[in-house]
Amino acid sequence: MRNKEEKAKGALHYYLQSTSGIVGAVLVLVMIIVAICSIFGITPYDPVEQHIENILQGPSAHFWFGTDEFGRDVFSRTLEGMRRSLTVSITAVTLAATLGVPFGILAGYIGKWFDQLVTRVSDVFFAFPAILLALAIVASLGNDWYDTALAIGVVYTPIFIRVARGPVLTVKEMDYIKISRVLGFSSFRILRKHVFPNVFAPIVVQIALSLSWAILTESGLSFLGLGTQPPTPSLGLMVSEAQPLAAFAWWTLVFPSLFITIVVVGLNLVGDGLRDALDPARRSS
């Protein structure tokens, strides 16, 4: 049995052999740097500062991505928007995974009534339209970014339950598990040694995918007016506000859309790379 270090090095080795993985990682890294710039305030202008004399100007040396209808610098807003989108999406997925994975594993392992209960409840959330849930949470708790993150996180939890539960069901039937239980090994040890490693790969891949979906969901919610509220920029909100402007101020629509596309593509490629690196069956193809 290879030890953890060797396994990790092996995974990294395989990951680096995957072109998509590398491209994806680069794209995501660029976006993270962009977001970090915003956190430390390294933006050309304050994202909410209005430059009244420079309303709706195209890209120029002063304002790299042009200005919007309030005279705000689109470049600075895009950086801040990326930060917000990533913050909401990381928080949402962390919440979903933290809730979903343990429940999924336990449901698969314990089985019987507990499994039925967890699956039923997760089905209820799964069939529930995200928008209604988001509106409810946002209307009763507030509009801050963590409320949006909570709404998205709750909606994504069932996916993690499912993804975690699947491999557990498969592993549970395997002979060496049955023998371990007969031999009296504690459930905790079985979970740790045999179940968890099998669950790890799909979860990690799902995290990357869910991060990309969360960004799209957040922008959809903002588009409908249910996500981030003005004047805080979020990429989805910027696209929504750009709708009436698109015909004569293309830069207000194109740049935030481009950034959404880049980060979603990047995260998906990272997901692919991770899948190739972590799933032994895949490595052959």
Added chain:
Amino acid sequence: MAIAASVSIISGSLIAAGPAQAASKDLNIGLTLDIDNLDPQRATSFATVRALGLVYGSLVEVGPKLDIRSGLARSWGFNAEGTQLRLHLRKGVKFQDGSAFDALDVKASLERILDPATKAAARANILTIKSIRAAGYEVTLELTIPNVAILAALDGVNMAMLSSDDIKEGNVGKTVNGTGPFKYVSWEPGQSVKLTANTTYWGGKPKLDTVTFRVIPTEASIISALNAGTIQFSVITSPLVAKQAGSNLKVYKTPGLAYVALQLNAKVAPFDKLGVRLAIQCAVSRAEVVKTASSGEGAVIGPITSPAYASNPKSRPCPNVDLVKAKQYLTDAGYPNGLTFKTMVAPTQFATASGTAQSLKSQLAKAGITMEIDAVDDSTFISRWLAGNFGSSVANNGGRIDPDTMYTRYFTSTGNLNKVAGYSSVTLDANFAKGKSSGSDSDRKAAYTAISNELEDNAVWIWLFSPYEYRVATKNVTGFIPLATGSLIELRKVDLK
């Protein structure tokens, strides 16, 4: 260019495979909202008011110069004291179902509005009616106090004249039967309302054959539909979108009566301190709000937008931005280091809502005031607003041609929305009473000027601007006269070339 032209030709013939337009003059109107009920006396939402306004008629009408013109009442007169109003009705007017309109219908309609069970929107405006006498084509209203302003209150879809038979049989709200220039045909909820011309309309047969209101949920799509010629007329509320209308479309822009204001609740801290309210007033440049929130389209106004009694926007403690004064007011009120408060906004409620909030936030920051935007959805806004459960909020309220109907319910101590307005005083009550009952124009002007000054001197609310009313049409629509009240009644004169 050639590609665009050939695609247009091809697509034109593609679309023509649909219902033929031929010689029939059909006007299609695009609105973002559907109507929400068929009872004109209870119509308050945007689309319902405009659609039912074409089907029903009222005793008087407001003209393009915001003067009062004859409607279903041909002429009228007050007695010397102003306590009695006699209306002489038009003869020969028929309802959509063919029955004749007479004084009994007027009496029944007014009584229905006054009946609390109806929950009529305009009830509060005609409460001074003590009794109604109706015979033939004469209606006499006895008023409890002199109230010349009631004449202006008789206009509008909420004062629609209904058939007394319909009222008796309980048909109102279930079937539609009016005296307007167009007759109701059908309503497909969520999709369209179809009207057809009333050939026996008292104002003359409309040149249009049919009018259809179509629901197109986003204003950007409405402009697209106009550009493609699938609709010919629309009401647009967003100045940004209106600006997007190309040179191939006609934009009718009129100053409106509605106003956007930062409402302060003087019953809630820190707005209970006059100094705080005045500081806000002095820190805000309305011109800047118009420029950024409304794309430069809008008029800076004072409390009263009714043209005959319009407030002078310069008549306030700080007609221009004065940050020094603002900071002084704050210090005197006990906030030398500035203060923080939350402002409630419903971004989807009206087009310039969120822009206004953002502009205010950025301007107040310069005076050391931190305004936190608390964005909620429409229904949440309304329920909190009604409960007075807010310190400040950004709102777009309707205006009227008469200040009495515009503000009595907010700023008199007995007004049903006074809890929301958060302010009242003995002098306001006295002046409102004077304005309501006085017959003399100059007395009324004096009373309303005093009211306006008191509201501004106490910075009760921060009145910002009045947005324009936009109607966008294709070039083949001729003869339309836009009204500041938003009414589309002048479609009765419109022709399609």
Added chain:
Amino acid sequence: MNFRRIMKYPGVSRTLSVLTTLFGISVFVFLVLRVIPGDSITGAFGIETGALSPQQIAELRVYYGIDQSLFMQYISWMQSFLSGKFGFAYSTGVSVATLTKSSLPVTIELAIIGTVLGVILGIAIGMFSAKKPGSTRDFAGQLFGLLALAIPGFVLSTGIVTIMANKFHYFPNGYEYMTPWENPWMNFQQMMFPGLVLGIAVAAPVMRTTRSALLETVDKDFVRTAHGKGVPNNTVQLRHILRNSLIPIVTMTGIQFGYLLGGAVIVEKIFALPGMGRQILDAIMKREYATVQSSIMIFAIMFVLINVATDIIYRKIDPRIKK
């Protein structure tokens, strides 16, 4: 007849779990709506609610049925739902059933068009890509897959409407909506762009699933045998490989279709399609409880049924799965 024996009958345990899920959804929807501030009265009257006297408000509460206890409200809604009326949509004057009768077909048609387009597009590009993995073709195909996934639907929709209507003066969705029975040609034109936008969104995951499933199957022994026997390449592709790759594709399609049913709100809004998504959104804004609850229940029922159907197809295709 004891409990265990009943449960052993085919379909019983499945039906029970479906019913439990639906019950859970009904309760959840009901409660969530009551948590949001505002109610039927503020939804209907807006600020005019302030003009109502306490007595009028009490009368209105009876009219809207919100004066009763939550439990009774739930029961009376359930009764209306199970009797087929689905409750009353006050602002339109008709029952929710009537509203749904015209809006549900629109959403279903849109979902079907989107799914079919997406599956065809996705499988085609997936096959195209998988033929020569690592080639330029493959790269192009995968790029398409990624872009289709990453460009938000509302960006695509806005772009299409702006260009088509403003540059080419072509906007069929600006006309009154026509059902396929009334005017098939107009209906096609009105469904074409929104269907395309949704189809592209569906094509992305279908394409990636197809490609990876094909690549996996290609290595399997029976394929080598077929090649060895001299079966032409295309036949091998279609008949053997695709059929075996169908399982994940079918599962993916099922999920996408169910998702489309619930998720086409934005597209319906931009293209002015009078479907269920808009119905629900508008009703939420107006706090029309019955409309929201019943519409979501209908969606949930369809979603659940699709899951069941997918499962059955799944079992039929793959003989390896034990019944």
